[in-house]
Amino acid sequence: MWLWLLVLLGLWLLWRWHRERQTVPGLDEKFVLITGCDSGFGNVLARQLDARGLRVLAGCLTEPGAAQLRAAASSRLQTVLLDVTSSSSIAAAAAWVQERVGERGLWGLVNNAGIAAPAAPNEWLSKDDFVAVLNVNLVGLIEVTLSLLPLVKRARGRVVNVASVMGRLAFFGGGYCPSKFGVEAFSDSLRLEMRHFGVKVSIIEPGYFKTAITNSPIVEKSFISIWERLPDETRASYGENYLQEFLAAMRAMQKKCNPNLSLVTDCMEHALTSCHPRYRYAAGWDAKLLYIPLSYLPSALSDTILSWSYPKPAQSA
Numbered sequence: 667m668w669l670w671l672l673v674l675l676g677l678w679l680l681w682r683w684h685r686e687r688q689t690v691p692g693l694d695e696k697f698v699l700i701t702g703c704d705s706g707f708g709n710v711l712a713r714q715l716d717a718r719g720l721r722v723l724a725g726c727l728t729e730p731g732a733a734q735l736r737a738a739a740s741s742r743l744q745t746v747l748l749d750v751t752s753s754s755s756i757a758a759a760a761a762w763v764q765e766r767v768g769e770r771g772l773w774g775l776v777n778n779a780g781i782a783a784p785a786a787p788n789e790w791l792s793k794d795d796f797v798a799v800l801n802v803n804l805v806g807l808i809e810v811t812l813s814l815l816p817l818v819k820r821a822r823g824r825v826v827n828v829a830s831v832m833g834r835l836a837f838f839g840g841g842y843c844p845s846k847f848g849v850e851a852f853s854d855s856l857r858l859e860m861r862h863f864g865v866k867v868s869i870i871e872p873g874y875f876k877t878a879i880t881n882s883p884i885v886e887k888s889f890i891s892i893w894e895r896l897p898d899e900t901r902a903s904y905g906e907n908y909l910q911e912f913l914a915a916m917r918a919m920q921k922k923c924n925p926n927l928s929l930v931t932d933c934m935e936h937a938l939t940s941c942h943p944r945y946r947y948a949a950g951w952d953a954k955l956l957y958i959p960l961s962y963l964p965s966a967l968s969d970t971i972l973s974w975s976y977p978k979p980a981q982s983a
């Protein structure tokens with residue numbers, strides 16, 4: 667009985683492996699727009715797809731970021747300045763893309779641009795702190811998608827949205843986790859709607875990787891400045907020790923971040939080039955073995971496990 671199950675599992679894995687390695691033809695004629703190409707996953711993916719022969723349209727927030735990317739890529743790769751929080755910037759970029767792709771349409775849209783700071787315990791933050799992150803990670807992603815969807819439909823192409831394991835499990839405050847839960851929800855409904863048009867929607871769920879989001883001194887600086895602006899009563903309730911332990915945990919986490927960004931960009935490339943892309947890609951061992959399994963546990967159990975690594979405030983009940 668067990669043997670048969672193992673054989674069946676083996677056959678299924680073999681079948682899936684075979685199915686997933688079938689690649690769509692004519693990649694060198696296909697245009698892909700990627701947002702957030704100044705650094706991190708977007709930057710690596712842009713160069714990776716360029717090397718594979720696709721026609722990369724790279725959205726960058728800054729001109730120096732765009733110039734650096736152009737210098738590191740072939741002459742096929744083109745850049746466009748794109749601030750996903752600005753409707754006029756998105757409209758201009760969409761018109762620019764339309765000009766380039768014409769009747770062929772846009773094969774791939776990779777919504778990658780994202781920020782994490784300000785991140786801190788929810789009580790420490792203001793509405794504007796939440797809005798700042800939601801505007802980039804969620805509202806920006808939605809507006810970019812809505813603006814380019816007609817072109818993606820024309821190509822019967824792909825939308826690849828970068829969520830996070832934090833879109834499945836939330837254990838720190840601020841706009842980041844809500845934004846990523848929002849990306850999951852938006853992508854799920856979009857995928858259902860788009861299947862009738864032959865457009866495939868994939869969600870990427872990276873664990874902790876070494877990017878500007880996790881490894882910038884800005885995160886720590888903004889964290890400390892948030893602490894310093896807190897009312898005395900709030901600060902006393904958490905205590906100086908809480909701040910120090912939180913910072914120590916943050917630094918320990920940064921050390922453990924996976925530096926190999928290609929684990930994530932390989933998933934994105936698969937979503938864009940395979941005949942049978944997956945709905946979801948968990949990238950990194952921590953995502954696969956820790957965070958995604960944790961997210962399936964009953965909340966009472968996952969809370970207990972997660973609170974082991976949390977500092978205790980000074981005035982705990």
Ligand SMILES: *[C@@H]1O[C@H](CO)[C@@H](O)[C@H](O)[C@H]1NC(C)=O
Pocket residue numbers: 926928929932
């Ligand atoms: C990074 O991951 C890829 C798999 O996506 C692997 O081929 C490569 O060897 C890894 N690089 C390092 C430095 O571990």
